[in-house]
Amino acid sequence: MVAKNAPVLSSRALNRATLERQLLLRRTAVPAKDAVTRLVGLQAQNTRPPYFQLLARLEGFDPAELSALMESREVVRIVTLRSTIHTHTADDALTLRPLVQPARDRELKVFRRGLTGVDLDRLASLAKELVEERPRTMKELREELIVHWPDADPRALSVAARCLLPLVQVTPRGMWGRSGQVALTTVEHWLGRASQPAPAPDGTVLRYLGAFGPASVKDMQMWAGLTRLSEVFERLRPQLVTFRDEHGVELFDLPDAPRPGPDVPAPPRFLPEFDNVLLGHADRTRIxxxxxxxxxxxxxxxxxxxxxxxxxxxxxxxxxxxxxxxxxxxxxxxxxxxxxxxxxxxxxxxxxxxxxxxxxxxxxxxxxxxxx
Structure with a gap:
């Protein structure tokens, strides 16, 4: 229930608040790894956009900095939010991927007809063994799996492996000035440490609001590709402040988060395709x-x-x-x-x-x- 006395935030007010959280009102002198953490990852459906995302946000950014983080495995490319590839810190890759597993499970159901008779536990075990033996392309993975299930849909087999396992794209894929085909291994094997159990979503909700707020429940669900987050927001309500947008939708935010005035100057910024600031809300009219x-x-x-x-x-x-x-x-x-x-x-x-x-x-x- 939206409180009738909750303050109303205009589209311009939401715009300025979001740009401030996204480091787009002014460039900030922070390390690239810190920015990737603050932004809860960079949309990376293509290889170059993460570099342009940081260029728009960081003072003195050098693409070699992010590339070095990829080479040292401090950041990785992995399917997480909205079933799309993101560049995340190693720590986030190990926790966010389990958190969004329900979305991977839903994706897997779409291909169930092509997986008739397939033992998914065995498929996951076999695929894990294959990609940890050496990184494999999706084509190589399909060719190996179809031997065991010749009547299955080859594409469904590789999609199942991607949904069941936390697969990362290994370097040199994604490095600046380098090229490489998509080759996959498990995040645990690549980083040399185990994934964490799926965390409660509460912490991620707070991080989302810190990077994209003020925002509605639907905004968060759109950004994460998850459903049924209303109860999480209700649980966190005592820690949050609430507003309304111009259409009466309830918005949540962190009490001490910056909310600049709507007339604060916003300089031009070049954003690459799929920048999360354009995709991080159900109602995108703030941008x-x-x-x-x-x-x-x-x-x-x-x-x-x-x-x-x-x-x-x-x-x-x-x-x-x-x-x-x-x-x-x-x-x-x-x-x-x-x-x-x-x-x-x-x-x-x-x-x-x-x-x-x-x-x-x-x-x-x-x-x-x-x-x-």
Whole structure:
């Protein structure tokens, strides 16, 4: 029941609070590992976005820092939130993966017809043995498993292994300036220590609010890919403060969390595709204006986005050919001269750090779907 006297937070107020938690109102001088912890992971469906996420948030960020953390196994790439790959610290990988196991169980049920007659416990044991013997690609895993269950759907077998086991993508996959196919082993084998039992979700709810709040129960469920979290929020209610959004939805927050005023300046920021600040809420209007809903991607294809005054205002793309690098910005609406100048400077700063090209260019173009 939403308290009628709970303060109302406008979309701009929610925007500024979220940007502050996400280190997007001003760049912060903290180590990359600390930022990955604070943000409860970086969406990493593709290999480069985690680097651009940190560039937008950290002062003096060098991609080599995150790459070194991957090489030393202090951070890993693993399927967790929303059934998607995230870059997490080793500690979080060992605890968050068990926490979201119910979502993996639901995913497994989708493929049950292709697993008729398959002993899932035996499959998990065999797959674990295979990937711990040496990292395996999904193709290799399918080929090994189909020998034992020739009547099963090969894809369902590999999906089952991914759902049943906490599999990480081993390096050099995901390292900056390196390439490598997806090869998998268990997180325990990669890190040399056991996973923890699934923790109570209470701590993760508090961490989520610290990074994405104020937020509703549905927001948290959307971010995590979990259901039935209402009772957790009710259990934590005495520790939290509550607000309402402009539609009357109850929002929870940490009492001492920062909530800047709605008029605090928000500089332009270039975010990569699938940045969690765009995906971390059921109601995304705190970042994506209603008029631009769906404009930052089509289906599973997402685009780089530019925030102006804290909100989605343009799409961007980086093209590199030989020694030339170009950032193309497509405004979704009108941009003033000062805004274009600020965006240009932000793009130049991005190119300076993230490209080895000797010649840079920043272009503004009319909006046309990048997929066209």
């Amino acid at each position: 994506i204006p209603a008029a631009y809903k769906g404009r930052n991607g089509v289906g599973n294809q997402a685009y780089g986005t530019v925030l102006v005054d804290g909100f989605l205002a343009a799409l961007w793309r980086l093209d590199e050919t030989g020694d030339d690098a170009t950032v193309t910005v497509q405004a979704l609406g009108g941009l003033g001269r000062e805004q274009r100048e600020e965006i240009t400077q932000e793009a130049v700063d991005l190119l300076t750090v993230m490209s080895q090209a000797s010649a840079y260019d920043v272009r503004f173009a009319p909006f046309v779907d990048f997929g066209d």
